[in-house]
Amino acid sequence: MALGYLLGGGVGTEPHGIELHGAYPVMRRLYERIAGWTGLTVGQILEDDLPEPQEERGSVGSIRETALALAVHDILAEQGVHPSVLGGLSLGAMTSSCLAGALTRQELFGLLRSTRRCPDPDPSEPAHALAIAAVPAGQSVAALIGETEGVHVAGDMGDTADRALRIHLLGGLREPLAALAGSLPEGLVTLLPGRGVAQHTPLRAPFRAFVAPYVDAIDFAAPQRPVLSCLDPGRLASGDEVRDLFRRNPTTPISLPYVYEGMREEGVQLGVVVGPAIPAGLLAIPFPVVHVEQPEHIEKVVSSVFELGIEYPETGVGAC
Incomplete structure (x- = not known):
């Protein structure tokens, strides 16, 4: 039996994880490190209003979403719970690659912070x-x-x-x-209200071109745990495949079934869902899932893992 981490995508426009941040020192330490890597304050990462310019807003929001996913991973790791398989949508796929050791946390947050320099669209262009x-x-x-x-x-x-x-x-x-x-x-x-960026369509070609040199500067490694792609069926097996996902993500359609069907084939019997992009109870995911947003959800994951007898190799990947 295997445990899957299923990470949502999109920009974290609303504050999430405030109660978790207050309850777990490991999350507070992580946010301090992220602040050092990005030049943002902990408040900006956790709960402050996002800036208005489009690409600056996207940068801070994506950092917020990624920080929460890594925090949940670290909190569960302290409880002895580790993912057997990882995957996610868009930003969640990139975060999964990081947790599997394909790039460092500092490299991922450096990339996300660099996107603020992408020029915003001309106001005269169609919205x-x-x-x-x-x-x-x-x-x-x-x-x-x-x-x-x-x-x-x-x-x-x-x-x-x-x-x-x-x-x-x-x-x-x-x-x-x-x-x-x-x-x-x-x-x-x-x-969708407040969503003025046509992610995963050809309209994001200028953003893809802008971010390409930053992606190419990262020395991606092969994931040390299975990571499911949201752009194509199957695992990301090499550093080059991870780089390809990062490159193509802005303009390529995403698929949640690619991720959860891949997890089912990997033997996942329980999923941990992080991020609001995958609404609780709406979709036909082929295994039970626990959505983590509050401290009591951590307890539910831990008890469910041990009740099911899920075992996994402890490789140490994903640590700060």
Whole structure:
């Protein structure tokens, strides 16, 4: 039996983990180190309002999300709990690679902080947006979008728990995306408020080009534990494959089923979910999961691991 860590993606716009930070010294020590690596304050990482400029906001928000995932890992490690398999969506895939030893924590946070230097879009250019598409079973998201120019499929989140819907992430230009949502029955396509970056679509090509030299400067290693890709089916087996994921992530659609089906094939019997990008109880994940946001959730993970008799090699990867 194996334990999987399933990390969410996206920008951490809302504060999470404040109670965990107060309860666990290991998390407080980690946040002090991250502050030293990034030049941010602990308050900026944990709970302060995010800055307004788009790429600065994305940089701080991604650091916030990554810090929480590493903190949960470290808190559980103190309790003797370690992941057998790791994977995640977008930023969560990059964080999983770090926890598996493919790059250091300082390298990951240095990369995330460097993205603030990417020029923001020209205000005269068309605005971008993200939306959720809830596609009825038996229908395709491609048919839903049709020939709508400027709208792209940015991700596949899988089936809902009742198998009635397939959830997809759409990204593109705000105007045609809003027009598409307005032309369909209510609830089929819903724009996400405050999401003005069309992640995982061709519209992020300028960001991908900007960040490429920073990615190429990192000496990636082969993961020391299994890491599932969210861009393609299967494991990331080498440093070059991890680098490829980092390079392609801004413009390539993501797939949660790639991650959880890969974990199922690796024998995962319990998943630890970190980050709000994977809502509790909504999706048909093929093994039980525990969402960790509060101190009592840590206790639930620890008790569940020992009740199930999950065993895993203790390699020491993922430490500060």
